[in-house]
Amino acid sequence: MPRFNPINDIPDLTGRIALVTGANSGLGYQTVQQLANHGAKVYLTTRSEAKALDTIRRLEEANPALKDTGRLQYLVIDFSLVTSAKAGAEEFLRKESRLDILVNNAGIVGEDFELTKEGLSITFATDHVSAFAFTNTLLPLLEATAKQPGADVRLITISSVAHSSALKTTKFDSIDDFRDKCSPEAKVNSMGAIFARYGQAKLANILFASELQRRLDAAGMPIISISVHPGGVATEGFERAIRSFGFGFLWPIFSWFLLSPLQGATTQLFAATSPEIRRDVDTYKGRYLIPYGKVAPEGKMSNLAKSPVLAGQLWGMTERVVGDILEKGSVPRVPPKLQHGPEDPRTGFRGKGPAKLRTEL
Template identity: 50%
Template sequence: MGFLFSKPSYNPDRDIPDLTGKVAIVTGANTGIGYHTAEHLALHGAKVYLACRTESKALDAITGIERAHPALKDSGRLVWLPLDLASLRRTKEAAEEFLTLEKRLDILLNNAGRIAQTYVLTEEGIEQCVAVNHVSHFVLTDTLLPLLKQTAHLPGTDVRIINLASNAYRMGGSQTRFESLADLNDSQAAPGKENGMIRRFARYCTTKLMNILTTAELQRQLDADGEPITAIAVHPGGPIATDNATNALPWPLSFLLRRVGLTPLQGSLTSLFAATSPRVAAERSAYKGAYIEPYGVVTPLTRKEAKDPVLARTLWRTTEAVVEAVLGHE
């Protein structure tokens, strides 16, 4: 909690380099951390796809950014990409649509997330927090990976994949087998107790552990294939008073968060650092596959499961099997 009262040492206006010619995707960019991430990427020259489900909210976000920064109006730097992370099929379709629109992808920022919510399965039989926070982003990344690799071999490129995790990974439930869909769907509660606040939070925290493990295994595979792509898991700091967070909390906690929590802009700074900082390129061996906290500090993982490469590979293989079961060879 000390970060809550610390002064930022990272200023996106000053510290983001020129991104002209680069293309980025930010999931969940219509609000909160994603909104300000997309805003600053575009301000520094990138073409940014705001990947989110609802057209009206996406266009409202684009209008809001353009109103705040008139130079962006009609610049073509802010584009809506329809993306519904509650569905693996629709996520796959979104990625495939992007592949018809662009010939490069420099930054993939998997930002969107479902906070501690009611236990419910998606239409494809996956617990919704797991689907949104982990499996659908896995599908999105996997579908876009050929283009990311292609871009990484162009002259002067520095391709990065950023996964929004959280230090909440430390507080996940004890269920970390990740050997089957049943394991991923585990409610981490006794029957009838699935929707207590503690159980909901435990499931959310477990998905943040999944984000960290997936980042590490993705980087291992990229390195093994000789691909010059940097994958980073990010803790944005906090607590952060995003709409998602305040809406998920009981009224007294929501009220408190809005008054003492970090702003979404503050929450975006470490994502922006991870996605753009020249320091990451200069010290790539330190950052690749790493977990970082504000504002770009490589931070040792404290939970043993988060450091387990066998568990990371198990989660990866299980996720592949779940995706294959839903999508087949689509």
């Protein structure tokens, strides 16, 4: 198959509605630009209205034909918070009566360990849990669209070859797995730990996309779910991560060997729009694609990423976590324990008093 060229090979998308998360720069920006340039009405998400308006301004400057067409819309969502993702999806449902293309692109990389106010690791919350809540809130509309004549509904989740950085002991059978430091406390913000947590989230992206396809197939829904690795891309987020590790002086050299953001967006645009996907649906649905639009061979996926058992485990626990957050505002936390001493009859914990309280997460 010849290499897919987004500029020339995306078909006419007039009448289609797309939604791209995390779209103020990099892959998300390029994805929005190409979808809108080819006729789709595109909703982009950013963390603030100012960023959204600036993104739309830049898109219209790049293609003045988009100005005053109404094809560029936005939602303000903080994907580190499940409640924000849920509210953003509900806002979209109030605005539109169809959704043809959903690209779950929002994510972070290179972050120190932090718990969100909802009780999750910020990396895992942003890269997986919020996307799960967002997608499932939109799923009834995606299904309704798929039932319309001539529909071609696709759901694309951006993963990474970094999924192989997930610890071999990774599991998803407890809430604590969703706030796993992936390291001893003393090394929690080491490069190895940071990329292990990122790998854990990117592994979840692949498992989520494949399990979603299994469920769609079981329900007889002709929706295509695909995860993709965009390649090594010179995005602003990747540059920030490299600089945060003290290697900023190497970025001019390092970036020379990376793909441009448009090249990086090629595989997700192929997955989202190429007629080839629909013509050969059994080859592509539920699969993990690598540049440029190729189904990843066995050696390009970790054993964990191939596990249907782990995918089902992840789905079930994510449902539970999202449910807890939406009902109670956060997931249950491990109760504080006292480090030493006899049981305190006031608290039921062991220790010498309040000065020894510590929270084990």
